[in-house]
Every structure is written in structure tokens, then in C-alpha cells.
Amino acid sequence: MDLSKLKGRASYPFETIGVAIAFSPRLEALLGEAKRLADECGANLLLFHIGDRTRTKESRLDDLFRKTGINEQTTRVIWQEGEPVATLLQLCKLNIVDLLILGAMQRENVLQYYLGSLARRISRKAKCSVLLLTAPDAKGTRFKKIVVNGAENPKTVHTIQTAIYFAEKVKGRDITVATEIHQPGLAMTMAGDSTVTETTKIKKEMKEEEMNKSHSIVESCIVDSRIEITEKLITGKPGFAIRQFAETKKADLLVINSPDVKYGIIDRLFTHDMEYILEDLPCNVLIVHSRVNS
Numbered sequence: 001m002d003l004s005k006l007k008g009r010a011s012y013p014f015e016t017i018g019v020a021i022a023f024s025p026r027l028e029a030l031l032g033e034a035k036r037l038a039d040e041c042g043a044n045l046l047l048f049h050i051g052d053r054t055r056t057k058e059s060r061l062d063d064l065f066r067k068t069g070i071n072e073q074t075t076r077v078i079w080q081e082g083e084p085v086a087t088l089l090q091l092c093k094l095n096i097v098d099l100l101i102l103g104a105m106q107r108e109n110v111l112q113y114y115l116g117s118l119a120r121r122i123s124r125k126a127k128c129s130v131l132l133l134t135a136p137d138a139k140g141t142r143f144k145k146i147v148v149n150g151a152e153n154p155k156t157v158h159t160i161q162t163a164i165y166f167a168e169k170v171k172g173r174d175i176t177v178a179t180e181i182h183q184p185g186l187a188m189t190m191a192g193d194s195t196v197t198e199t200t201k202i203k204k205e206m207k208e209e210e211m212n213k214s215h216s217i218v219e220s221c222i223v224d225s226r227i228e229i230t231e232k233l234i235t236g237k238p239g240f241a242i243r244q245f246a247e248t249k250k251a252d253l254l255v256i257n258s259p260d261v262k263y264g265i266i267d268r269l270f271t272h273d274m275e276y277i278l279e280d281l282p283c284n285v286l287i288v289h290s291r292v293n294s
Helices: 027-041 055-068 084-094 110-115 118-125 156-169 183-188 196-221 240-249 265-269 273-278
Strands: 016-020 044-050 076-080 099-103 129-133 145-149 174-181 228-235 253-257 284-288
Touching: 016 027, 016 084, 027 044, 027 055, 027 099, 027 129, 027 156, 044 084, 076 084, 084 118, 099 118, 118 129, 118 273, 145 156, 145 240, 156 174, 156 196, 156 253, 156 284, 174 196, 174 240, 196 228, 228 240, 240 253, 240 273, 253 273, 273 284
Parallel strands: 016 044, 016 099, 044 076, 099 129, 145 174, 145 253, 174 228, 253 284
Antiparallel strands: 129 284
């Protein structure tokens, strides 16, 4: 594989979709989801199994291919043994995967939270976009309501553009770009002796400034799309606020930027923006990795 193709590669279109498979009861549903997305994106489909290859597994996979309609002649299955996270990430890199699909638990227990599950660890380290499906459906999830985090970040333009691309492919209905305003941040900008009137004015001006920034980003992303896009300011702690908003809105998909840095031990002790989302997924989550500036 020509790894130079990775450098500067856009976050979309999804030309190659990879799926991490384990032989669990949810495998049929996960394969159904993967087939639908690969068909709608016109993408090549790769299945990765990190573990031993047995006749029993091969037989079950053949059976599920027939049930889900996956073409075994055009779908590659890669069997590889090794440490799950490192091996899977390496396979994604070698095969120029644009989107990796993972089944994910909506809520993990305390032990899993601190030790880190497969899905969570991959979400932090992947160099491709990752789709976490909380409740895979063999017939395919309908992503009608999509929420995108409009954080002030160079990656956000690519994330919104990818969300629009994805929505168009899966026939999504609408996208809400939600920008978080952290309330303590507002308070820090105000003098201790500010009057109520002055405080209200400052808050209003800051919200207008944030809305203008968000609108400018959204405007730069829209070229010719049929998707209805609305903008919303939400207040609260970054990560936590967007999670609550997606849950309240009953979104089918939450789209966020990939992490800016690798998580260290401090991030394991104090909740990071992304961790608020991963610790209790409000819905399916698409983490967009932009290689353009990486």
C-alpha cells in the first residue's frame, strides 16, 4: 500500500469502509449496517477480525453474508492476531481506511470507564474517522436527525463538511450545528463590580460573537446541499453540554472532531471534553478525523 496517500487525504468521501468484527450476537446487525453504508457511499468494504481463524467462524461469516446480502467476492475479510487496538489501527492505516465502524455500548460500567474498552481506545487513537453504533440494526439505522459540534477549531470545517456528505448519502433529514459556550468562561470576562445591566450586555455580545463565528463556518461549508442546516448556541461544560443537547433532541447521530492530542494520565483522572460523550453515548457517534492539517 502507498502510505503517502494518507497525507493530506480529505475526511470524505468514504472510499474504503472497515468494520471491526467479533463473533457476538450483534454481528449480523453490524454487518447489515456496514453493507448499507458501503452501498450508499459506493465504498469498498473490509472486515477485520483480530483473533484466530477457525472453520466455525468462517462458516458463520458465510452464513451471515447470505443473510445480509454482502457479496463475498468483493468484500475482503482480514484475519489477524495481535493486541486488538494496535493491530486494528495498523490494519486501517495499511488499507487506507476512511471510516471504521465499531459496535459500542451506550453506557460502560466504572471498571470499563477507567480501563478503557476497545471502542473507547480506538476512538482516541484512530487516524481515520470512526462511527460508533450503539444499537446496530441489520436493516440499517436511519440517520434523520444529526447534531454536529460546532466547536471553534480548525477541524470543525472538515467535520461539518463530512457530516453534510454523510447526511446526503444516508438521506438524512436535517443537521443542527450546536456551538457550546462555557458559562465560567463568560464570567471570567466580566469585572467583579459589573452591574446586572452591564453583565447582561456582555453576555449578549459574547453570544452574538459566537453565533457569528458559527454562522461563518457553516456558510463556508454549504455549497449545494439539500440538507436543512440550523445553528444553535448551547451553554454548559464542553462535551457534557453537546451530549445533553443530542440526547434531548433525540438525535440519531452526533458528529464531533477527533481529539487534538493524545490522552495522557491527567485525562484519565479528569474528564476530557470527548470523554463526556464516550462515557455515556447519547446516540450513535461519528468522530471525524481530518488528515488535511495533520
